[in-house]
Amino acid sequence: xxxxxxxxxxxxxxxxxxxxxxxxxxxxxxxxxxxxxxxxxxxxxxxxxxxxxxxxxxxxxxxxxxxxxxxxxxxxxxxxxxxxxxxxxxxxxxxxxxxxxxxxxxxxxxxxxxxxxxxxxxxxxxxxxxxxxxxxxxxxxxxxxxxxxxxxxxxxxxxxxxxxxxxxxxxxxxxxxxxxxxxxxxxxxxxxxxxxxxxxxxxxxxxxxxxxxxxxxxxxxxxxxxxxxxxxxxxxxxxxxxxxxxxxxxxxxxxxxxxxxxxxxxxxxxxxxxxxxxx
Amino acid sequence: xxxxxxxxxxxxxxxxxxxxxxxxxxxxxxxxxxxxxxxxxxxxxxxxxxxxxxxxxxxxxxxxxxxxxxxxxxxxxxxxxxxxxxxxxxxxxxxxxxxxxxxxxxxxxxxxxxxxxxxxxxxxxxxxxxxxxxxxxxxxxxxxxxxxxxxxxxxxxxxxxxxxxxxxxxxxxxxxxxxxxxxxxxxxxxxxxxxxxxxxxxxxxxxxxxxxxxxxxxxxxxxxxxxxxxxxxxxxxxxxxxxxxxxxxxxxxxxxxxxxxxxxxxxxxxx
Numbered sequence: 161x162x163x164x165x166x167x168x169x170x171x172x173x174x175x176x177x178x179x180x181x182x183x184x185x186x187x188x189x190x191x192x193x194x195x196x197x198x199x200x201x202x203x204x205x206x207x208x209x210x211x212x213x214x215x216x217x218x219x220x221x222x223x224x225x226x227x228x229x230x231x232x233x234x235x236x237x238x239x240x241x242x243x244x245x246x247x248x249x250x251x252x253x254x255x256x257x258x259x260x261x262x263x264x265x266x267x268x269x270x271x272x273x274x275x276x277x278x279x280x281x282x283x284x285x286x287x288x289x290x291x292x293x294x295x296x297x298x299x300x301x302x303x304x305x306x307x308x309x310x311x312x313x314x315x316x317x318x319x320x321x322x323x324x325x326x327x328x329x330x331x332x333x334x335x336x337x338x339x340x341x342x343x344x345x346x347x348x349x350x351x352x353x354x355x356x357x358x359x360x361x362x363x364x365x366x367x368x369x370x371x372x373x374x375x376x377x378x379x380x381x382x383x384x385x386x387x388x389x390x391x392x393x394x395x396x397x398x399x400x401x402x403x404x405x406x407x408x409x410x411x412x413x414x415x416x417x418x419x420x421x422x423x424x425x426x427x428x429x430x431x432x433x434x435x436x437x438x439x
Numbered sequence: 440x441x442x443x444x445x446x447x448x449x450x451x452x453x454x455x456x457x458x459x460x461x462x463x464x465x466x467x468x469x470x471x472x473x474x475x476x477x478x479x480x481x482x483x484x485x486x487x488x489x490x491x492x493x494x495x496x497x498x499x500x501x502x503x504x505x506x507x508x509x510x511x512x513x514x515x516x517x518x519x520x521x522x523x524x525x526x527x528x529x530x531x532x533x534x535x536x537x538x539x540x541x542x543x544x545x546x547x548x549x550x551x552x553x554x555x556x557x558x559x560x561x562x563x564x565x566x567x568x569x570x571x572x573x574x575x576x577x578x579x580x581x582x583x584x585x586x587x588x589x590x591x592x593x594x595x596x597x598x599x600x601x602x603x604x605x606x607x608x609x610x611x612x613x614x615x616x617x618x619x620x621x622x623x624x625x626x627x628x629x630x631x632x633x634x635x636x637x638x639x640x641x642x643x644x645x646x647x648x649x650x651x652x653x654x655x656x657x658x659x660x661x662x663x664x665x666x667x668x669x670x671x672x673x674x675x676x677x678x679x680x681x682x683x684x685x686x687x688x689x690x691x692x693x694x695x696x697x698x699x700x701x702x703x704x705x706x707x708x709x710x
Contacts, residue, residue, distance in 0.1 A: 228610050247616055254614045260607035264629045273625065277615050 173240045175329045175361035176202035176225055181234030183220050183387075193386035194220045198234070200380060200389065202361055204328065207401035209364045209372035209379045211421065217387025218365045219333055225363060226254055226331050238329065250278065253322030253360075257334040259314035261306040261321075268293065268302040271321045278325070292320040295354065312343035316350070323358065330355075330362045337367065348374055349406060356402035369425070373417045374409060377401045381424040391424045393417060495677040503681035510666070511685040518662040519689050521578050522650040525585025526693070529646070530639055532586070533593030540594075541601040554591060562588040563649055566656040581653040581662070588649040589642040593635070600634025601627060636701035643693040651686055663689070 183195040194217040202208045210218035223229040224236050227247040238246035246252065261270045271292050272285040280288075293299045296316040298309075306314055315335055322330055336344045348371060355362060366372050372379045377400070379393040397413040398404065408414055477497050483489070484496040491499065504511060540547040562584050569580035604626055612622045654664025663686045670679035 226610075226614055228613055247614065250616065252614075254611070256607050256610065258605075258607045260605070260611055262608070262626065262629065264632075274615050277617050277621055277625065 173204070174201050174237075175204045175206065175239060176200065176208075176363060177235075177237040177240075178221070178225070179235045179237075181221075181224060181231045181236060183217065183224065183229070184232045195224075195231070196386035196388050198387070198389055202329075202363055204239075205359050205361050205402075206378070207355060207362045207364065207376045209366055209376040210382060211366055211369065211372045211379055212382030212387075212390075212425065213384055214367075215387075216382040216384040218382050220387065221382075222331050222333050222363055222365050226252065250274070250325055251327060252329040252331050253325065253327035254331045255315075255318045255322045255333070255335045257337045259306070259311075259318040261314055261317055263306050265305075266302065267298065267304050267306065267309070267317050270306065270317055271324055273321065274324045288324060289320075292323055295323070295357070296320045296350065312339050312347060315339060315347065319351070319354070323354065323360075326358070328360055330360050330364075332362060333365045334367065335364075336371065344368075344371070345406075345409075349404075351375065352402060352404050359402075369418050369421050370409070370414075373398070373414060373421060374404060375401060379417070379421050381421055393421050393424065491676040492674065495680055499677040500680040500684060503675075503677040504684055507678060507681055511681055514661060514663045514666045514682060515685045515689045517578075518647070518651050518654070518664065518686070519692075521581040521653075521662070522585050522646040522689075522693065525582045525650060526589050526639070526643060526646040528582070529586035529589025529642065530593050530635075533590045533638070533642075534597050534635060536590075537594050537597035537601060540598055547598075554594065557587065558591045563652045563656070566653040570657045575657045576659055578659065581650050581658060584653040585646040585650040588645045592641045592645065593638040596634045596638030596641070597631060600631030600637075603630050603634065605630075633701065633705035636697065636704050640694065640697040640701050643697040644690055647686070647690045647693050 178198055178200040181195055181198045182193070185192045185194055198217075198221060200208075200221070210221060212218050220229065224231050225238060225243060227236075227243040236243040239251050241249070241251070261267075262273065265273065268286070268289045271289040272280075275285045275288060289302070290299070293302055296319060298313060298316060298320070301309060301313065306317065309317065315338075319332075319335065322332075336347050339347060351362075352375065354360075362375075364372070364375060373393075373395055376395050379395060381390045381393060382388065383390045395401070395417050398408050398411060398417065480494075481497050484494060536550070540550050565587070566580060566584055569583055573579040573583075608626050608630070612626055617625070651662070651664040654662045655668055658665070660666075660669070663682050666682045667679050667686075670676075670682060
């Protein structure tokens with residue numbers, strides 16, 4: 161499969177290596193196959209989006225990588241380590257659809273939370289949170305509480321928090337899902353800049369085709385029941401994910417890739433029988 | 440431009456005490472209503488020449504309040520002290536029990552029937568038994584009655600609060616590989632705090648009511664309950680009502696103080 165990753169990066173150990181992963185949820189009555197023999201590799205510094213209809217297991221896959229859930233079968237490696245070890249070593253930063261800020265802490269206090277939990281001294285914490293607030297453009301809100309911020313600003317704080325420990329991997333589960341279109345596009349651009357600055361790999365779950373295409377090096381299209389990878393669409397013709405600008409949204413290549421992703425999403429019958437051909 | 444917009448948004452959603460939102464009508468309407476009711480009461484009592492044992496006129500009650508100001512205040516002090524000690528003791532035990540229940544499932548399950556029993560039994564009904572147990576010369580029984588009636592709402596609310604930790608906060612703590620004590624300190628307890636104070640607010644009125652009613656069943660004199668019964672027994676109905684006014688003021692004071700504490704702790708929880 162082709163990627164837009166430079167050879168130097170490709171030689172390094174991959175950020176995520178998912179091999180033959182199944183995840184079956186067993187309730188009293190029946191079994192739901194959330195993921196069926198999923199294989200996926202995300203290179204260091206690469207931006208990969210997971211897209212698909214509700215119930216296709218894209219969030220489940222992200223939770224497996226984050227070790228918030230364990231696979232029924234198969235293997236998940238993060239930076240060449242088992243997912244659990246990677247979590248204990250704090251190798252990734254994570255952001256969810258809900259900002260999930262602690263309402264009783266100030267904005268700066270929220271960003272410093274992971275650092276505080278891991279025993280970083282207060283001077284260093286303060287310096288780091290000031291740096292991150294600058295990065296997400298919220299310096300003047302350091303002492304505000306989350307309920308004083310708009311939804312988009314809260315999400316920016318959550319992203320700053322995810323970046324607090326300079327992770328080389330960001331896991332993002334529909335972080336812009338609850339935002340309006342205008343805020344959303346601005347946040348996407350900010351995320352591109354953040355990735356360019358930090359060089360972090362990103363696994364990004366989304367419902368939005370244009371969002372996935374605009375942000376990603378590769379778009380992983382998934383199908384539901386059982387959750388499978390239908391195809392992986394290369395967005396390399398738009399240039400590297402870290403160098404995207406607003407103009408790319410109007411580029412012809414952009415529309416071609418969007419069309420291809422849409423084709424894969426709609427071309428699959430609900431039963432998921434044709435999904436087999438991809439893998 | 441964008442900065443201006445975001446700053447505007449920030450100012451608009453700032454948390455405030457609800458009282459600062461109150462307009463003139465919110466403040467004036469209940470005062471007008473109260474004045475009208477008192478006026479009608481006065482007019483009806485005077486016009487129909489109603490006997491004080493049926494209902495005394497507001498002016499008579501107010502005269503007794505001013506004439507017996509020192510007595511009413513000292514009675515409020517006695518009952519208020521019992522209620523306050525009971526409230527604090529009951530709150531400490533209630534919170535501790537809830538923390539234990541939320542941590543140990545067996546304790547939670549064992550506590551269910553006890554809590555159900557305690558919440559259906561009117562605790563003041565125990566007052567006569569407690570007077571026999573601790574002696575009628577001390578306030579212990581009254582404090583105990585107040586404490587037990589406080590225990591249940593504080594326990595139930597705290598327990599509920601301890602279970603309010605959201606899935607996203609739990610996931611976050613797992614992602615940070617936080618230890619159990621870190622989770623309790625950084626998420627569970629702060630989440631529960633406003634619920635503890637909601638329980639305290641509900642319990643504060645109960646504490647005053649229970650401490651007062653317990654006086655009806657015996658014990659040393661001096662409190663509001665005793666003063667109401669003795670004034671009524673000597674047919675001094677306006678004086679009995681004067682002590683009732685004291686009871687209302689005391690109950691309101693407890694309520695307002697706990698409400699303000701609750702609000703200050705839940706200022707930033709709305710999101």
